[in-house]
Amino acid sequence: xxxxxxxxxxxxxxxxxxxxxxxxxxxxxxxxxxxxxxxxxxxxxxxxxxxxxxxxxxxxxxxxxxxxxxxxxxxxxxxxxxxxxxxxxxxxxxxxxxxxxxxxxxxxxxxxxxxxxxxxxxxxxxxxxxxxxxxxxxxxxxxxxxxxxxxxxxxxxxxxxxxxxxxxxxxxxxxxxxxxxxxxxxxxxxxxxxxxxxxxxxxxxxxxxxxxxxxxxxxxxx
Amino acid sequence: xxxxxxxxxxxxxxxxxxxxxxxxxxxxxxxxxxxxxxxxxxxxxxxxxxxxxxxxxxxxxxxxxxxxxxxxxxxxxxxxxxxxxxxxxxxxxxxxxxxxxxxxxxxxxxxxxxxxxxxxxxxxxxxxxxxxxxxxxxxxxxxxxxxxxxxxxxxxxxxxxxxxxxxxxxxxxxxxxxxxxxxxxxxxxxxxxxxxxxxxxxxxxxxxxxxxxxxxxxxxxx
DNA sequence: TCAAGTTTTTATACACGTAAGAAAAATAGC
DNA sequence: GCTATTTTTCTTACGTGTATAAAAACTTGA
Numbered sequence: 001x002x003x004x005x006x007x008x009x010x011x012x013x014x015x016x017x018x019x020x021x022x023x024x025x026x027x028x029x030x031x032x033x034x035x036x037x038x039x040x041x042x043x044x045x046x047x048x049x050x051x052x053x054x055x056x057x058x059x060x061x062x063x064x065x066x067x068x069x070x071x072x073x074x075x076x077x078x079x080x081x082x083x084x085x086x087x088x089x090x091x092x093x094x095x096x097x098x099x100x101x102x103x104x105x106x107x108x109x110x111x112x113x114x115x116x117x118x119x120x121x122x123x124x125x126x127x128x129x130x131x132x133x134x135x136x137x138x139x140x141x142x143x144x145x146x147x148x149x150x151x152x153x154x155x156x157x158x159x160x161x162x163x164x165x166x167x168x169x170x171x172x173x174x175x176x177x178x179x180x181x182x183x184x185x186x187x188x189x190x191x192x193x194x195x196x197x198x199x200x201x202x203x204x205x206x207x208x209x210x211x212x213x214x215x216x217x218x219x220x221x222x
Numbered sequence: 223x224x225x226x227x228x229x230x231x232x233x234x235x236x237x238x239x240x241x242x243x244x245x246x247x248x249x250x251x252x253x254x255x256x257x258x259x260x261x262x263x264x265x266x267x268x269x270x271x272x273x274x275x276x277x278x279x280x281x282x283x284x285x286x287x288x289x290x291x292x293x294x295x296x297x298x299x300x301x302x303x304x305x306x307x308x309x310x311x312x313x314x315x316x317x318x319x320x321x322x323x324x325x326x327x328x329x330x331x332x333x334x335x336x337x338x339x340x341x342x343x344x345x346x347x348x349x350x351x352x353x354x355x356x357x358x359x360x361x362x363x364x365x366x367x368x369x370x371x372x373x374x375x376x377x378x379x380x381x382x383x384x385x386x387x388x389x390x391x392x393x394x395x396x397x398x399x400x401x402x403x404x405x406x407x408x409x410x411x412x413x414x415x416x417x418x419x420x421x422x423x424x425x426x427x428x429x430x431x432x433x434x435x436x437x438x439x440x441x442x443x444x
Numbered sequence: 445t446c447a448a449g450t451t452t453t454t455a456t457a458c459a460c461g462t463a464a465g466a467a468a469a470a471t472a473g474c
Numbered sequence: 475g476c477t478a479t480t481t482t483t484c485t486t487a488c489g490t491g492t493a494t495a496a497a498a499a500c501t502t503g504a
Binding site: 232233234235236237238239271272273274275278279 | 479480481482483484485
């Protein structure tokens, strides 16, 4: 009776924790206390193990974050109703990715580590490449176009996240503004003209405008 | 005779190191051994001081890297001959920044920390904003257009640097390819069509194409 | 039953960024 | 000369990611 019904065929010491468990616990910690509180030691403690044991299920912390991103994407990316017009389909698909990731600011640290290739995001990539193709681009140019859209999207998130972080740091927030107040109107007239409005212009959310411009440009036959 | 000719007017213990010295030494270390070898402890040793002494001249390591970026920009950004055509002026200015930064891959770590606001880069920003304005955009839209160009440019560098890093890590390089080999042609036909070429298409340098498309789109009156 | 092999877990240790506060080196007022 | 004040430097310590190697917990074959 006490003997295991299935005799176990796998070799070696049986694992006490699993990769799924590691990712799930990490997700919980991030949700509860923020990404800053996610340390390998804390994760190990929460899971009832030791820090180095995690490294048998996850290559390193960076991979853990990538897994967390994949997990998040699989969990929250919902396929929206797409318009029939291919150009609009591109815009809506890219915006959907952008919106999902922007809701999740800690992701940015991972973006620099990997582009978004989670299986659940591929559908959106397909829609973008398909839209570009349907508008007359060759498959090669469509892939390049998708990459341009991704560069723009990732860059927007990275730069804005950095700006937000800088605002939180506070005291140094005035430094960048100082650069602008010291502008010589003779040398840099355009910047001098908008210097006082720069901060507010920079805060504006113009992702969609820029995206539309980029897509228009990609589709324009030159 | 031995008494100091100038009696010193500044209060407190005289500094033994300067901010300039810190940045210069950091630059030397990065040039010689790479950015990975730039640690506060090593920098302190190279400068003949202690790690914590550095923190009186630099807020933290991130600020040190930003200063290093500013230093690099001031040192290497040369103002190119710009074409008369405003549209081309935009493209050339953005490309100049891109090229200068791409030559300096460690910069990417800083890009996420700060957008490029080194005084020496402002001239390029001016050229871009000016070009956009001359093409008929309002000052506000010109600034937004510049931001879009910067998002695209920064994103390109960040994503490509991450890809390069991933290739160096090697063994995991095959993982992303595996995602593509497992694509179901019925569900994702476009991606299946280019799956085998994806890796090579991704390596292509298409920065300039994407930049032109973006600028075209920004300038197109909708 | 026991030794060998395999996989997972644990213990120990290192270099890192940097917080906190003591110590040092100067000036200013008495 | 002496003390207070101000600025910079140094000492010590903490928590971090993770390398290395030993220990533990299994299966397999003799």
